[in-house]
Every structure is written in structure tokens, then in C-alpha cells.
Amino acid sequence: MGDVVSQSSSSLPLVVVATGCLTVALVGALFVVRNEQRKKRAKEMEEGIHANGALKSDTIIDKEKYPGGRISIYYATQTGTAESFAQQLEREGPDHGFYIHVVDIEEAQLDKLKDVSPYGTVDDTDLDGNNNPRAIILASTYGEGEPTDNATAIVNACKEALEDGSGHDLLKGLDYAVFGLGNREYELFNAMGKYFDATFEQLGANRIFMLGLGDDNDDLEADFEKWKDQLWKSLKERYLSSTEQQQALVKARKQQQGRSSIPDCEYAIEWQHTNAKNISTQTTQSLDRVHGSSRHYFTAIDCPVSLVRELRSPKDSGSTVHIELDISQQLDLKYETADNLGVIPCNSPSVVDSVARSLGYDLDAVFSLKAPLSSSNGTTPHEWHGDPFPMPLTVRECLTRYLDLTSAPRRSDLKLLSLYAKDPVDRRALERLSSKEGKQDYKEKITESYVGLVELLKLCPSLEIPLEHLISFCHFMLPRFYTISSCSQVFPDSIHLTVAVTQELRKDGTIFEGVCSTHIAKSGQSQMPLRVFVRPSSFRLPTDATKPILMIGPGTGIAPMRALLQQRRHQQLVEKKAVGSNVLYFGCKRKDQDYLYEDELLRYKDEGILTELHLAFSRQDPSKKVYVQHLLKEQAEATWKLLHDGGAYIYVCGGVKMGHDVTETLKEIVSTQGQMSFEKATSYLSQLSNQGRYVQELWS
Incomplete structure (x- = not known):
């Protein structure tokens, strides 16, 4: 996704x-x-x-x-x-x-x-x-x-x-x-x-x-x-x-x-006199010492990548990759069909090297963090909120795995950064960008230009930031969640992901790359395992396999639908169950460019697993953009029969706007076909949701 x-x-x-x-x-x-x-x-x-x-x-x-x-x-x-x-x-x-x-x-x-x-x-x-x-x-x-x-x-x-x-x-x-x-x-x-x-x-x-x-x-x-x-x-x-x-x-x-000196820091550095090669990759720290929002750093598991496959045509300038993770040796990593997989990304070596050069860090130095004895005035002790990540570790590991060096900093971050600028010009520039008066400049020069800390250090070369201060105010690397696109019964030793690789053209002609999707896409070349953990999803098939399912998943929203179809096929062919109809609405730009998993979907159609396949190509005909909600509206009568007479379950995955449009279309279908007011149609969908029959996973 x-x-x-x-x-x-x-x-x-x-x-x-x-x-x-x-x-x-x-x-x-x-x-x-x-x-x-x-x-x-x-x-x-x-x-x-x-x-x-x-x-x-x-x-x-x-x-x-x-x-x-x-x-x-x-x-x-x-x-x-x-x-x-x-x-x-x-x-x-x-x-x-x-x-x-x-x-x-x-x-x-x-x-x-x-x-x-x-x-x-x-x-x-x-x-x-x-x-x-x-x-x-x-x-x-x-x-x-x-x-x-x-x-x-x-x-x-x-x-x-x-x-x-x-x-x-x-x-x-x-x-x-x-x-x-x-x-x-x-x-x-x-x-x-x-x-x-x-x-x-x-x-x-x-x-x-x-x-x-x-x-x-x-x-x-x-x-x-x-x-x-x-x-x-x-x-x-x-x-x-x-x-x-x-x-x-x-x-x-x-x-x-008088706020011209750097602020007090919640951390103190304790340098370790040991070789980086002697640092264990496995943490033994007790979880009761860990900062609550950092727990995934201590519990995530490294899994090797067994396959990376491009899903789009070479005609398409974008990239969406199919990923397969080998979990056969990971006894503690279990998943259910269409669960969510949290992936902890890594900054690229070039980004890490650039930040280290700018700030004069020794990447092979080993350190731990501890609470400082007191603030600069010697009175008030700083609170210790728990270990932020596994320690000891090298500076390289810290910059690679735990600090977000590429996302646009907030205005409040720039205000803090200005205190570390030695050159008055750099300081004034950062103060301007962080001010209310500089909101438009911030939007144009930071967020719309995809400028992160790594670029700021080049633009403001007088910044001098001690490592403990950088750790204190730099945002930590967040896990990204992807809906698993495989069925655990069919692939018990493997987890599949469907990942759109984020690339944006900056105003200066350079390319901004999404840190996680790029890390995932390049994992096959680098032979670097992905650090992951499983989180339960809301996508679950009905306990009564005879109930029909209606799936709406354009783009990478196809991921959970692929997993559900695998499970329905397993129920029908392996478990010999009577299975209800499976209806899928999929959308993309063009049939010959980004029709994801085309061969699989057509095979399911030929096998009778996929009862109906409705395809919306938004750029195929320049004169008419077609989206999944348009096709859904065309099938209003059939959709109502599935819901009202067949007791169908609806699954929606994709962008927030698409999800909103699908919901409004369903309300309209329920209102017209069910001959009820729009308010009652809204209540009808609400009841489906409360019964677990209308499930959405959306992202903005």
C-alpha cells in the first residue's frame, strides 16, 4: 500500500x-x-x-x-x-x-x-x-x-x-x-x-x-x-x-x-570505549525501562526479503513493488490474513554520511544515553521518560535507524534549530521560517520543497548540534504500516506486501524519495532484512463462508483484497466449503500501465473464485475519468441485492477521498434502491459497520 x-x-x-x-x-x-x-x-x-x-x-x-x-x-x-x-x-x-x-x-x-x-x-x-x-x-x-x-x-x-x-x-x-x-x-x-x-x-x-x-x-x-x-x-x-x-x-x-544559548537537554551522552564490531545487534534491555512510544524498536524482528517484483509496466514512470518476506525461521512472528505489518525504515547511507559530515560526528563511536544530573542552573533534575532505543549503539546505527532525517521539520523545530546556528544569517533565516509571519515561506521552502534536516544542514552550514541535543529534539523514525496482501493459511512462511514507492520532484530538479517505501524497494538489492512487527487488522472474512463479499480496492488498496481472495479460494478448494460470491472493484490509471496483479485477478475470474471483476481506468479515456464509485453506482440494483438480500460484507481500502466517495455512493444506493430517506440510509450503513459488515482502512 x-x-x-x-x-x-x-x-x-x-x-x-x-x-x-x-x-x-x-x-x-x-x-x-x-x-x-x-x-x-x-x-x-x-x-x-x-x-x-x-x-x-x-x-x-x-x-x-x-x-x-x-x-x-x-x-x-x-x-x-x-x-x-x-x-x-x-x-x-x-x-x-x-x-x-x-x-x-x-x-x-x-x-x-x-x-x-x-x-x-x-x-x-x-x-x-x-x-x-x-x-x-x-x-x-x-x-x-x-x-x-x-x-x-x-x-x-x-x-x-x-x-x-x-x-x-x-x-x-x-x-x-x-x-x-x-x-x-x-x-x-x-x-x-x-x-x-x-x-x-x-x-x-x-x-x-x-x-x-x-x-x-x-x-x-x-x-x-x-x-x-x-x-x-x-x-x-x-x-x-x-x-x-x-x-x-x-x-x-x-x-x-536572552534566549541565544542552546537549551538544556534531557539526555547526557556516555561514550563507550569499545569497538563498534563488539556491539550486539540483539537488545537485552527490559521493556519496563523503555519509553512507551519506542517499544517497537525493541520488539520488531528482522526478516529477510525473498522477493522484490515490480508490478507496473515500464511505460509507467511510477513504481509499485510486490514484496515477499521469509518468516519461516521467525517462530514469534505470526499473522492473520490481511493483518497490518509495521515496517521500521532506515535512512540511506548517503543521508547518514551527509548529516555526520555536516555535524562532525564519528559514525563508528559507541555511546549510551543517560539522564543528566541537573539542568544548567544546577537545580531542577530532568525527567527520564525511558530508554528511547536499544543501547549501547554506534552513532551510525542511531542516525540510520532511529532519527527522522528527511521529513520536513515543523516550525517549532526550526525555532529550536535557530539556537544552534553560529552565523546570524542562518539564525535569522530559521527564525523567519518558524514565525507566524513566515508561514508562507515555510510552506514554499520547507514542506512543498520536501526539505528535511539533511538538506537544512547544507542550507545552514553554521548549525552545530551536539549528538544528545539532536536526539532530544529530532523526531524519531516512525514505523509505516502496510496491509498484508497474503493469506496466512496459503502462505504460512511468507508475508506479502504491495508497496507504492514514493518519489516526488523537487523544485530544484532533485528527487525526494519516501524513506520507508524506498528502503523496502531496495531491500532486495541491499540484502538487508526488514525490521517488522504485526498488528491486527479490521479485515476479517465472515464466519459464514456462504455470505457474499464486496471488495473495493483501487491502487494499492488491492492488497487486502488479494489476501481475502486467496483465503476464499483456500476455503473453496482446500477446505471444500460452500463459498459465497466474491465481487471486486479495482481501479488504476491505465490498463497497460498500473493494473496491479492483472494475471492473478484474471486467473481467479477464470477459476470462478472471482464472481465479478469491475475495472475503473481513470486515464484510459482522456475525455472521461472513471473511478470505482462510478462503477459501483452503475451496479446499484445488484449491490443492494447483495447487501439487503444476501447479507454481504463490504471491504474498502485506499485513500480517504475515495473512501468518502464510496460511502456517499453506498448511501445513495441504499436510499434509492431501498426506498428510504438519505438519513435512514446513513443509519443503515452505520448498522452494517457496527455488525462488522462494512470495514474500511483508509490513508491520507
């Missing part, structure tokens, strides 16, 4: 708004499985967190330095953005008079949130002002309304507290605010932000600031900045006296005026 895949829930209308309250129905076996995994991981993290240097919730806070006391920031993230925003608040908190305690929401226990004292004293009632515990939730929404992996357990805890009727005062006494991170391309925009905001109120907490909703389809960072600036003002008015507010303002101005 594409370079990044977002998995949606099998339940379309997860969010229901009623009488001013937002409730979330989290249904299906997949959610239950994930929740049990999250509970186990949360318990492991809870047992180990205090042993590894993290600041405890009862630590006494210096009221003179932090008159506003402690605010706990809980982040729910899938890609690291919410965590990055939490770190921004952590950096800015002292300027406004607050100590900020950042917590992975996976580590939080719902019934303990109100027990975090703002000043760490046994009894805060002797202090002036509002002394309620304070929590800010930064909540990303994953796919179509799902919680992120690290938020699944607490969302389930909220649901249970509301359902058993005992939770209405569970969070009484807690002050809270929520900022949601979402994307308006998805039908359920910012479902999790809305969920936390409404549910905390239902559980008795006191909302102290308006719900913020950020849109990644527009300018998520600008949305957060606007909300954040207003938040600080509100917090100071609520928790600081007028004198303390004035002192905080003076302090902030001084900090801004």
Missing part, C-alpha cells in the same frame, strides 16, 4: 452526539484484543516508570519558581505529533510559572488522575489559590474515529466507568482541558479529542478551557499555536495571582530576549 497507512475502525459511526454530550461506542473483537494488549503494557510501564528516574507525582514543586504548580500533560499519539506538542508545552511552562509533567497516556490510570497534587504537598489547602489537580489531554484520532494504540486502555476505562454507573464522580476535583489532533478528510473528524472532552465532564471533571480542534489537512501546528497561546493566558488568570502573573510576564520577556 502507500508509504503510510492509517487503519480505521470496523465501526463507521463511532461518535454519536446527543443532548450536548459526546459518547463513543467502541465495539468489535479487534478493540477488545487491543485493549488487553494495552492493559498488559500499561501495567509493565507503571511498574518500571519510577525506577527509571521519572519525576513522581508526589514530588514537591518549588512554589517560588513555579507559582502555578504542576500541570500534567497526557498525550495520545500514533505518529508522535501529540507528544511533540506536549514537549512544546513542557519547554514553555516555566516561562509562564508552571511545572509541566509530560506523561504517555498509556501510563495513566483513570482513577488516579485527580490524585496528582499541583505542588506535591500532603495537604495543599494551606496554599493560596485554586489547588485542584490539572490535566491537559493532547489526543490524536487514528483513522476513522479510533483511539491511538497508547490511548486504547484509558478509553476503555472511561467506557466501563460510564456503563457501570459508578463513574460520574470519578474525576471530581480534576481541572482539565483538551486539544484534539485530527484531519477533516476523515468522516469522523477529531473523534478522540471530542470524546475525552465530553467524557471527562461526564465523569465529574471541571473543564477549564475550551476544546481545541487541530486539522492536519490544513495547518495543524497553527491551530495548536493559537489554542496554546490562549491556554497559557487562561491558566495564568486562573492559577496565578496578579503579582505572580506580572512576575511571570517579566520572566518570559527576559527569557525571550
Whole structure:
């Protein structure tokens, strides 16, 4: 599939708004499985967190330095953005008079949130002002309304507290605010932000600031900045006296005026006097010492690539590859048909060498990270949030596997980077790009030009960044998820992927290459194994094999459909089951260029496995663009019979826009063929989703 895949829930209308309250129905076996995994991981993290240097919730806070006391920031993230925003608040908190305690929401226990004292004293009632515990939730929404992996357990805890009727005062006494991170391309925009905001109120907490909703389809960072600036003002008015507010303002101005030296770092380097060849590739670190969002670095498995095959015609300038991984020797790696495979990419040697040259790093030097003894003023210890990656390791390994050196940095990152520039020209340029006034320049010169850290170091050669500082603020390499395109019963020793290789032409004529898809596509040549892990998917065939299935998967959305067809063929020919009809809608640009798996699909058609094959070629006829939703509409009567009379299951995979168009087309079909209103048709599809009969996995 594409370079990044977002998995949606099998339940379309997860969010229901009623009488001013937002409730979330989290249904299906997949959610239950994930929740049990999250509970186990949360318990492991809870047992180990205090042993590894993290600041405890009862630590006494210096009221003179932090008159506003402690605010706990809980982040729910899938890609690291919410965590990055939490770190921004952590950096800015002292300027406004607050100590900020950042917590992975996976580590939080719902019934303990109100027990975090703002000043760490046994009894805060002797202090002036509002002394309620304070929590800010930064909540990303994953796919179509799902919680992120690290938020699944607490969302389930909220649901249970509301359902058993005992939770209405569970969070009484807690002050809270929520900022949601979402994307308006998805039908359920910012479902999790809305969920936390409404549910905390239902559980008795006191909302102290308006719900913020950020849109990644527009300018998520600008949305957060606007909300954040207003938040600080509100917090100071609520928790600081007028004198303390004035002192905080003076302090902030001084900090801004004098902010020319590099900031304190949460890490310290401990260099190892050993040869790089002596470093083990297998980590023995306990998972209770690991930063929650970094766990995949410790649990992923290296798998050799047995086959890389181009699926597009040489006539097509693009590339989509079929990949086969050999898992025959990996006893701990099991998958189900059409599961998701997380792939941890690597930066190319040329990118790593370029960054090392620019910053003067010795790539063969070996090091570990530890918590610094104190900040530069010798007073406040830094919190240790857990090991970010396996250690010890070489600088080369760190730059190759763990730091994102090619993605466009956020404006807040550029602001931090400016502090490391020795040349005033470089500093001013970075400050301009990071400013509100420089938003258009940032868009044109950074995001639209695909400029990452590796290019910035060339454009601003005076940047001098110590390794521990680079690790501290550089975004970590994220796994990319691809829907597995093979059936585990047919290929128990192999995992197949269908990957579109990302290549974009920059304005200067150079080519930007997607770090993960390129890494995968070149894995056959490099003989380098892929580091992977399996995550459950929402694609599952009906337990009753006689039920028909309707599959809609244009482009690399064909991946799970290929896997499902393999399984249906296995059911029919090997298990000798009676199997219902299989209908597929596939789309691409041209029949002779990017018709993926054409031979396989035609063979399934000839064998009778594929009952109907509908093909949409969007560029075949220049005068008429044809997409899968157009063909679906042409088959309105047959589609309605499959759904209403045959009890068909629908599977959709592809881009968000396509998914939206397919949903609207299905609503129209249900409305016209079923002779019901559009509202009732929408409800009909919602019921199919809740029954697991309408499943979508979409990406933006």
C-alpha cells in the first residue's frame, strides 16, 4: 500500500452526539484484543516508570519558581505529533510559572488522575489559590474515529466507568482541558479529542478551557499555536495571582530576549570505549525501562526479503513493488490474513554520511544515553521518560535507524534549530521560517520543497548540534504500516506486501524519495532484512463462508483484497466449503500501465473464485475519468441485492477521498434502491459497520 497507512475502525459511526454530550461506542473483537494488549503494557510501564528516574507525582514543586504548580500533560499519539506538542508545552511552562509533567497516556490510570497534587504537598489547602489537580489531554484520532494504540486502555476505562454507573464522580476535583489532533478528510473528524472532552465532564471533571480542534489537512501546528497561546493566558488568570502573573510576564520577556544559548537537554551522552564490531545487534534491555512510544524498536524482528517484483509496466514512470518476506525461521512472528505489518525504515547511507559530515560526528563511536544530573542552573533534575532505543549503539546505527532525517521539520523545530546556528544569517533565516509571519515561506521552502534536516544542514552550514541535543529534539523514525496482501493459511512462511514507492520532484530538479517505501524497494538489492512487527487488522472474512463479499480496492488498496481472495479460494478448494460470491472493484490509471496483479485477478475470474471483476481506468479515456464509485453506482440494483438480500460484507481500502466517495455512493444506493430517506440510509450503513459488515482502512 502507500508509504503510510492509517487503519480505521470496523465501526463507521463511532461518535454519536446527543443532548450536548459526546459518547463513543467502541465495539468489535479487534478493540477488545487491543485493549488487553494495552492493559498488559500499561501495567509493565507503571511498574518500571519510577525506577527509571521519572519525576513522581508526589514530588514537591518549588512554589517560588513555579507559582502555578504542576500541570500534567497526557498525550495520545500514533505518529508522535501529540507528544511533540506536549514537549512544546513542557519547554514553555516555566516561562509562564508552571511545572509541566509530560506523561504517555498509556501510563495513566483513570482513577488516579485527580490524585496528582499541583505542588506535591500532603495537604495543599494551606496554599493560596485554586489547588485542584490539572490535566491537559493532547489526543490524536487514528483513522476513522479510533483511539491511538497508547490511548486504547484509558478509553476503555472511561467506557466501563460510564456503563457501570459508578463513574460520574470519578474525576471530581480534576481541572482539565483538551486539544484534539485530527484531519477533516476523515468522516469522523477529531473523534478522540471530542470524546475525552465530553467524557471527562461526564465523569465529574471541571473543564477549564475550551476544546481545541487541530486539522492536519490544513495547518495543524497553527491551530495548536493559537489554542496554546490562549491556554497559557487562561491558566495564568486562573492559577496565578496578579503579582505572580506580572512576575511571570517579566520572566518570559527576559527569557525571550536572552534566549541565544542552546537549551538544556534531557539526555547526557556516555561514550563507550569499545569497538563498534563488539556491539550486539540483539537488545537485552527490559521493556519496563523503555519509553512507551519506542517499544517497537525493541520488539520488531528482522526478516529477510525473498522477493522484490515490480508490478507496473515500464511505460509507467511510477513504481509499485510486490514484496515477499521469509518468516519461516521467525517462530514469534505470526499473522492473520490481511493483518497490518509495521515496517521500521532506515535512512540511506548517503543521508547518514551527509548529516555526520555536516555535524562532525564519528559514525563508528559507541555511546549510551543517560539522564543528566541537573539542568544548567544546577537545580531542577530532568525527567527520564525511558530508554528511547536499544543501547549501547554506534552513532551510525542511531542516525540510520532511529532519527527522522528527511521529513520536513515543523516550525517549532526550526525555532529550536535557530539556537544552534553560529552565523546570524542562518539564525535569522530559521527564525523567519518558524514565525507566524513566515508561514508562507515555510510552506514554499520547507514542506512543498520536501526539505528535511539533511538538506537544512547544507542550507545552514553554521548549525552545530551536539549528538544528545539532536536526539532530544529530532523526531524519531516512525514505523509505516502496510496491509498484508497474503493469506496466512496459503502462505504460512511468507508475508506479502504491495508497496507504492514514493518519489516526488523537487523544485530544484532533485528527487525526494519516501524513506520507508524506498528502503523496502531496495531491500532486495541491499540484502538487508526488514525490521517488522504485526498488528491486527479490521479485515476479517465472515464466519459464514456462504455470505457474499464486496471488495473495493483501487491502487494499492488491492492488497487486502488479494489476501481475502486467496483465503476464499483456500476455503473453496482446500477446505471444500460452500463459498459465497466474491465481487471486486479495482481501479488504476491505465490498463497497460498500473493494473496491479492483472494475471492473478484474471486467473481467479477464470477459476470462478472471482464472481465479478469491475475495472475503473481513470486515464484510459482522456475525455472521461472513471473511478470505482462510478462503477459501483452503475451496479446499484445488484449491490443492494447483495447487501439487503444476501447479507454481504463490504471491504474498502485506499485513500480517504475515495473512501468518502464510496460511502456517499453506498448511501445513495441504499436510499434509492431501498426506498428510504438519505438519513435512514446513513443509519443503515452505520448498522452494517457496527455488525462488522462494512470495514474500511483508509490513508491520507
